[in-house]
Amino acid sequence: MRYLDENAIKNIAVGAAVLGTGGGGDPYIGELMALQAIKEHGPVKMLEVDEVPDDALVVPIGMMGAPTVLFEKAPGENEAKNAFQLMEEHLGRKIFATMPIEIGGVNSLLPVAISARLGLPIINVDGMGRAFPELQMVTFYLDGISNSPLVIADERGNTSILQTIDNHWSERIARNITIQMGGSSTVAQYSMSGKQVKNSGVAKSLTFAEGIGKIIRKSKQNPIQEVLSFTSGYSLFEGKVIDIDRKTSTGFARGIATIEGINEDKGKTLSLHFQNEFLLAVENGKPVCITPDLICLLDSETGQPITTEGLRYGVRCTVIGIACNEKWRTEKGIETVGPRYFGYDLEYIPIEIITSEEVI
Amino acid sequence: MSSYRIGIDVGGTNTDAVILNEAMEVISATKIITQDNVSEAILLALKGVVQQANIPTQRITHAMLGTTHCTNAIVERKHLNKVGIIRIGAPASMAVKPLIGFPEDLQSRLGNEVYLVRGGHEYDGREIVPLDKQAIYDAAGKMKGKVDSVAITSIFSPVTQDHEEIAQAIVKEVLGDDIPVSLSFEIGSVGLIERENATILNASVVNVAKAMANGFITALNEEGIDCQVYFGQNDGTLMSVEYAMKYPIYTIACGPTNSLRGASYLSDVENGIVVDVGGTTTDVGVLVDTFPRESALAVEIGKVRTNFRMPDLVSIGLGGGTIIRIKEDNTFTIGPDSVGYRLKEKAMVFGGDTLTATDIAVFLGKANIGDYNNVAHLDVLLLEKIYQQMIAMVENAIDQMKTSGESEPVILVGGGSVLFPWQLKGAAHVYKPENFGVANAIGSAISQVSGQVERIYSLDQFGRLEAMEEAKRLAIEEAIAAGANPDTCKIVEIEDVPLAYLPGNATRISVKAAGELLK
Numbered sequence: 001m002r003y004l005d006e007n008a009i010k011n012i013a014v015g016a017a018v019l020g021t022g023g024g025g026d027p028y029i030g031e032l033m034a035l036q037a038i039k040e041h042g043p044v045k046m047l048e049v050d051e052v053p054d055d056a057l058v059v060p061i062g063m064m065g066a067p068t069v070l071f072e073k074a075p076g077e078n079e080a081k082n083a084f085q086l087m088e089e090h091l092g093r094k095i096f097a098t099m100p101i102e103i104g105g106v107n108s109l110l111p112v113a114i115s116a117r118l119g120l121p122i123i124n125v126d127g128m129g130r131a132f133p134e135l136q137m138v139t140f141y142l143d144g145i146s147n148s149p150l151v152i153a154d155e156r157g158n159t160s161i162l163q164t165i166d167n168h169w170s171e172r173i174a175r176n177i178t179i180q181m182g183g184s185s186t187v188a189q190y191s192m193s194g195k196q197v198k199n200s201g202v203a204k205s206l207t208f209a210e211g212i213g214k215i216i217r218k219s220k221q222n223p224i225q226e227v228l229s230f231t232s233g234y235s236l237f238e239g240k241v242i243d244i245d246r247k248t249s250t251g252f253a254r255g256i257a258t259i260e261g262i263n264e265d266k267g268k269t270l271s272l273h274f275q276n277e278f279l280l281a282v283e284n285g286k287p288v289c290i291t292p293d294l295i296c297l298l299d300s301e302t303g304q305p306i307t308t309e310g311l312r313y314g315v316r317c318t319v320i321g322i323a324c325n326e327k328w329r330t331e332k333g334i335e336t337v338g339p340r341y342f343g344y345d346l347e348y349i350p351i352e353i354i355t356s357e358e359v360i
Numbered sequence: 361m362s363s364y365r366i367g368i369d370v371g372g373t374n375t376d377a378v379i380l381n382e383a384m385e386v387i388s389a390t391k392i393i394t395q396d397n398v399s400e401a402i403l404l405a406l407k408g409v410v411q412q413a414n415i416p417t418q419r420i421t422h423a424m425l426g427t428t429h430c431t432n433a434i435v436e437r438k439h440l441n442k443v444g445i446i447r448i449g450a451p452a453s454m455a456v457k458p459l460i461g462f463p464e465d466l467q468s469r470l471g472n473e474v475y476l477v478r479g480g481h482e483y484d485g486r487e488i489v490p491l492d493k494q495a496i497y498d499a500a501g502k503m504k505g506k507v508d509s510v511a512i513t514s515i516f517s518p519v520t521q522d523h524e525e526i527a528q529a530i531v532k533e534v535l536g537d538d539i540p541v542s543l544s545f546e547i548g549s550v551g552l553i554e555r556e557n558a559t560i561l562n563a564s565v566v567n568v569a570k571a572m573a574n575g576f577i578t579a580l581n582e583e584g585i586d587c588q589v590y591f592g593q594n595d596g597t598l599m600s601v602e603y604a605m606k607y608p609i610y611t612i613a614c615g616p617t618n619s620l621r622g623a624s625y626l627s628d629v630e631n632g633i634v635v636d637v638g639g640t641t642t643d644v645g646v647l648v649d650t651f652p653r654e655s656a657l658a659v660e661i662g663k664v665r666t667n668f669r670m671p672d673l674v675s676i677g678l679g680g681g682t683i684i685r686i687k688e689d690n691t692f693t694i695g696p697d698s699v700g701y702r703l704k705e706k707a708m709v710f711g712g713d714t715l716t717a718t719d720i721a722v723f724l725g726k727a728n729i730g731d732y733n734n735v736a737h738l739d740v741l742l743l744e745k746i747y748q749q750m751i752a753m754v755e756n757a758i759d760q761m762k763t764s765g766e767s768e769p770v771i772l773v774g775g776g777s778v779l780f781p782w783q784l785k786g787a788a789h790v791y792k793p794e795n796f797g798v799a800n801a802i803g804s805a806i807s808q809v810s811g812q813v814e815r816i817y818s819l820d821q822f823g824r825l826e827a828m829e830e831a832k833r834l835a836i837e838e839a840i841a842a843g844a845n846p847d848t849c850k851i852v853e854i855e856d857v858p859l860a861y862l863p864g865n866a867t868r869i870s871v872k873a874a875g876e877l878l879k
Contacts, residue, residue, distance in 0.1 A: 028665070032553065033455045068868070069483050072552045073515050074453040113455060155452040156489065182482040242763050246858060262759065309857065316760055 001051055003043035004112060004122075004206075009034045014216050015209030016108035017305040018227070021294050023277035024105015024131030025067030026307060029074055034109045037116035044112050045121040047097060049203050052123055052194035056096035059087055059191050060127065061114055062107040064135070064152070064174060065184035067309070070106060076155035079186035080114040083153040086161055087188050090149055099123040099197070101138060101190065103205040104131025104277075112206075122206070127190065129202035129325040130294050133276045135174065136167035137337050139327040140190050143200040150174060150189040154181040202325045216303040223303040224318050234355050236281055236288050237270040237319040238263050238300060244311050257311050259319065270319060272297070274308045279342050281319060289321035290344075292328035292337045293351040296320050321351045364415055365422035366585075367805025368405055369592070369618045370398055372428075373639040373701050374775070376801035377405035379413045379420070384625075384806060388413035389798045391775070393701045398428055399572070403579050410583050417584040422877070426592030426614040426804040429572040430565040434466075434612075434662035439571075440564040441508035442471040444539075446499055446531070447556065448523045449480035449515035452488055458513075458556060463663045470564055473507050475499035479523045480515030483816055483866065488515060491523045493530060500534035509540045511563040513556040517545035519816050540566045540606070547609065549814040550868060554667035561661060562609035569608030573601050590843075590877070594670060596621045596651050596803070597810035597874050600843050609668075612661060615800060616643050617652050617671050622803025623771040624650045626793035632769035633758055633787075636799070637776035639681040640698035644674045644757040647771075651852055651874075674757045680776030681707070682717040684746060690739075692746055694753070708734045717779055720747050727778040755785040762786065773799035810852070810874035811838020819865035827869055828854070835873040844875030 004012075013031035020027070038044060052058065061080055063070055084095055098118075100111045103126040115122040127138030135147055147170050150162040160177055164170045170189070178185040192200070208231075215226045228235055239259040246255040254275045261268040270288075273280040278295035281288050289295045297306040300316045327333055329350065335341065338348045364387070368377045371394060378389045390408035394401045402425065410417065433439050445458045458474050459467050477499065479491035503510070510531050514523040524543045531541055542563040548555030577589055590598040593610035596617045604611065616636065623634040630650045636643045646653040652671035659668045677696025681703045686692045699706035699714055706712040708719045709730025721727040723735045723743050758770060767788035772780055773796045782790050795802060813834040817827035836849045853872040858865065 029456060029553065032460050036455065036457060036460050039460075066483075066866075068550060072550050073449070073480070073482070073488070074456040074552055076451040077454040078451070117455075155454075157451075182486070182488065183484075240760065240763070 001045065001047050004046050005043050006035060006038065008210055009038070009109065009112060011210045011213035011217060012112070012206060013109055013213060014304070015211065015213030016103055016105060017307070018212050018216070018296050018298070019129070019209055019294065020104035020131040020305065020307065021277045021296055022274055022306070022308040023133065024102060024107065025070060027106050027109055029071055030106045030109030030113065033075065033113035034116065037113040041116045041119070044116045046206065047121050047123050049123060049125050049198045049201065052097060052197060054193060054195040056194040057091065057093050057191060058097050058099060058123065058194060058197050059084065059095050059188050060099045060101045061111050061186065061188045062101040063110055063184060064187045065178045067106060069183035073182060073184060075186060077117070078157065079153040079155055080188070081118060082157060082159050083151040083186055083188040084118065086151045086159050087149065087191065090161060091191065095120060096194070097121040097123050099201070100126045100206070102126055102128040102131045103202070103209050104128065107131070108206070108209060123197060124206045125197060125201035125203050126205040127201060129205055130292070131277055132337055135171040135189065138190065139202055139325065140192065140196070140200045141167055142327055142330065142332050142336065143196070145190060145192060145196060145200060147189040149191065150187060152177050152181075153186045202327070219303065222301065224298055224300075224320065227298070227303060228320060231322045233320045233322040234289075234351055235318065236321050237261060237268070237283060238265050239270065239317065241311060241315040241317065259317065262316075272319065273344065275342055276308060278308065280339060280344050281321070287346060287349070288354055289351050290339050290346070290348050291342060292324040292333065294322040294324060296322065321355070323351050363419050363421040364413070365424065365805050366406070366409065366420060367424045367801045367803070368402060369426040369615055369800040369804045370394060370402065370428045371615050371638065371800065375401035375405045376798045377409040378795075378798050378801040378805055379409055379415070380802070380805050386795045386798070386802065387415070389795060389801070391797070395701070398432065399575050402427065402576065406579055406583060410585070418586070420585045421587050422590065423576075423580055423585065423587050424590045424592060424598060424804045424807060425576055426618045426800070427572060427611060428615065429568055429611070430608050431612045431661070433565050433568040434561055437465055437469050437662070439568050440469045441567050442473070442506065443560055443563045444473040444499070444503040444507035444510040445475065445560060446496065446510065446512045446527060447476045448491065448513070448527060449488065449552070450476045450478045452480060452515060453552060456553060458560070461553065461557070461665060466662060466664065470560065471507065473503045481517070481520045481523070483516055483519060484818065485520050491526060493526065496527050496530045497534060500531045504535060507539065509542065509563040509566045510535070511542045511544070511556070511559040513544035513552065513559050515552060517543070518550050518814055521545040542566075542606070547607065548667050549870065550816065551667045554665055557664050558609060558666040558668055561664060561666065562607060565608045566605065569604055569611070573604060590807070592618055592804050592807055594668070595810060595812070595872065596807060598807040598843070598877065599809070603842055612668070613670050616645065616673055618803035618807075619643070619773055619800040620645045620647060620652045620671060620803065621650065621807065622799035622801070623647070623773045623793070625802060625806050626773070626795060626799055627771045627791040629769045629771055629791060632771060633761055634771045634773065635754060635758065635777065635780070637772065637774040637779060638679045639700050639703060639776060640677070640679045641675050642678050642754060642757065642776070644676075644761050645671050646761050649852055672761075674760050676753055676757050678717065678750060678753050680716065680718045680779060684715045684717065684720060686715070686742065690742055692742070694746065694750060717750060717776070720750070721779045726781065729778070751780065751784070754780060758784065758786050772796060808874045808876055809839055809842045809844040810872055811835045811840070811842055811844070812870070812872040813838060814868065814870040816866055816868050819867050827867070831869045831871040832873070835871040839873040839875050843878055845878040846875070849873050849875035
């Protein structure tokens with residue numbers, strides 16, 4: 001057990017943007033929410049998974065909807081309180097702790113803010129070890145945990161509870177409610193026992209993000225090498241963005257960014273395929289990193305992460321790859337978040353295998 | 361009867377001034393060391409350039425000033441207004457209150473009149489909740505006598521500005537017309553916190569801008585000049601005095617922009633790369649249709665995050681005054697420190713004791729300033745090596761800014777640009793235009809006026825073409841309102857970014873129009 005203070009929150013924010021793999025939204029607003037909440041209510045108590053009783057009730061919380069809306073219509077003070085209250089009434093039990101659903105992007109720090117505001121501990125764990133766009137794309141789902149009952153809340157005080165036949169239906173219905181609520185909502189879902197959290201979560205993800213953020217924030221010059229050694233990551237490509245081809249379909253920011261190599265990669269080209277998150281990196285026609293492994297785009301100078309929405313002509317960047325949590329590498333994991341699910345017709349090959357082939 | 365215009369640009373090291381004739385030819389130019397007193401430097405530069413030109417001062421019809429007053433006030437926390445802050449959007453946004461991301465010393469300068477009231481809109485134009493007008497009356501009443509200016513920000517005002525405008529009317533009704541009001545939809549784009557921050561900063565420098573403008577007009581009058589006065593903004597276009605009083609924040613970072621615009625004008629190159637070599641640093645930027653390409657990153661001003669647009673620049677620590685150190689084993693370092701404005705006392709060619717980038721260029725015959733004899737004894741092979749590395753630094757910066765492997769025109773400007781050769785790697789052609797040393801002041805003098813809009817459109821509802829046309833029309837209207845000649849207005853920039861996770865093909869469209877000044 002330890003407490004998260006202002007500095008920890010700032011570190012997590014930067015690390016979460018890296019683990020957001022281009023999506024998940026800029027964690028800045030979550031950072032501000034968390035900073036305000038600890039200013040008003042004091043530091044946040046963070047537990048490790050083995051400190052949570054097996055029978056305790058844990059309810060993850062996060063935002064659903066468009067990051068752009070969230071950055072404009074920031075959350076109010078009572079959405080999470082209302083959502084948890086309805087959840088407790090429905091389940092007839094008190095919530096012991098909360099946790100992030102995903103560590104990538106804005107949803108990493110929102111639960112920290114809520115944790116401070118409601119005086120609930122937060123657990124050092126999440127359900128992705130990165131960011132993904134859909135509600136069922138969590139490691140709990142792979143173990144057959146249902147996301148119902150799902151409570152959705154807005155800032156006006158509207159709440160709704162969903163009991164669905166499967167997690168895909170939750171996604172579909174919740175997204176429509178979110179649109180009526182103004183394009184962004186607060187969602188409590190995947191109620192679990194402490195034991196389920198231990199077995200099915202990605203442990204230590206808050207401190208993983210914190211470690212990455214600490215390196216980038218303290219460094220004055222090129223922190224990328226240090227990030228690579230901390231994350232056991234792979235340096236994939238260095239270059240500048242020369243083209244961005246965006247297509248909108250089904251509400252997702254989809255497209256391909258083309259990066260032209262500089263320095264050691266001069267003369268080569270990398271295509272970065274994205275659907276909110278970066279999902280596939282192809283160098284001169286050959287895949288070099290494939291979802292669910294993490295593809296992170298960092299500013300070559302500062303190491304600051306670059307999101308798909310922040311992608312522009314001429315941005316100078318370094319692409320790095322990080323191996324995903326092993327839970328994603330199962331058959332069901334690949335079916336849920338592998339390349340074919342996102343419409344890329346190729347086999348998933350773990351990053352450590354692709355990169356070692358390259359050396360040979 | 362010919363007429364003239366004056367352009368002045370304030371930089372960190374030097375303040376430059378030029379006078380142009382009707383054909384936009386430079387008839388006089390001057391350079392003054394800025395040091396600590398910006399107003400004093402402007403005055404001296406003005407006096408100098410007018411004296412040198414020797415023209416009847418009543419023929420000067422326009423004066424353009426690009427200055428760092430507002431930037432300095434925010435960075436140094438000096439002369440800032442007490443700002444009354446109203447955010448319209450409760451019950452949303454309560455989890456992130458205004459000023460939360462501000463450094464504490466700035467928070468205390470701005471005061472603590474902060475009010476969150478119910479209202480604001482959704483992305484599609486619906487109200488979140490109805491506007492609580494009474495709460496705005498109450499807030500304005502409580503602020504009375506405690507604030508110098510007011511900043512109003514409403515959620516999704518870039519889509520629907522009604523609530524901000526109603527709030528402004530109420531504030532003016534209660535506080536009177538003398539308290540300036542900044543509305544967020546006129547300042548920034550989508551992104552509540554960043555736009556609100558920019559609006560608060562804008563409100564905080566209104567008095568600084570007023571004093572600056574009055575000072576400039578007085579200085580002009582003292583020289584017998586009674587002309588139209590304009591201020592440069594960071595997109596390379598001008599604002600009238602009234603506009604600058606309302607939107608002083610737009611003056612921030614107009615300097616590098618002026619250099620880029622001036623370089624384009626002097627070389628007649630519309631698309632290419634500009635290398636602006638100063639005393640301490642070299643800025644490399646990109647021209648897209650004569651305007652600077654904008655940066656993709658969030659911009660911090662005085663440690664406050666805003667969603668301002670800034671020119672996309674790479675800055676390297678190499679300028680005319682950059683200090684070169686040679687060690688005993690003949691290895692060397694280039695900068696990043698510089699003798700700055702003291703080049704003429706410190707550099708060896710001027711009799712000083714410090715080896716600078718300028719000395720290297722003089723020794724190798726690339727530049728002809730100061731006294732060659734002071735450096736004649738140096739080692740030719742070593743200095744050639746140092747020079748090659750200086751060139752490689754600039755070539756690397758140029759390459760970083762390019763968007764393809766193809767060669768592009770490169771324009772060298774700024775006082776230190778004599779350092780560099782006529783051939784550079786990656787350059788299709790190197791331009792070293794006449795008057796390169798005062799390209800920034802020329803950029804200030806030739807600026808156009810612009811208008812910009814950024815809105816979210818549902819393409820399912822509007823159709824892409826129709827949405828674009830409306831945005832273009834609004835941008836041109838803005839430019840005309842800012843003083844542009846309607847006949848010369850054209851669209852200089854269009855961007856559309858689809859928004860993730862929203863139905864109806866919601867897209868953010870931003871358009872900028874610019875035109876010549878109405879004579």
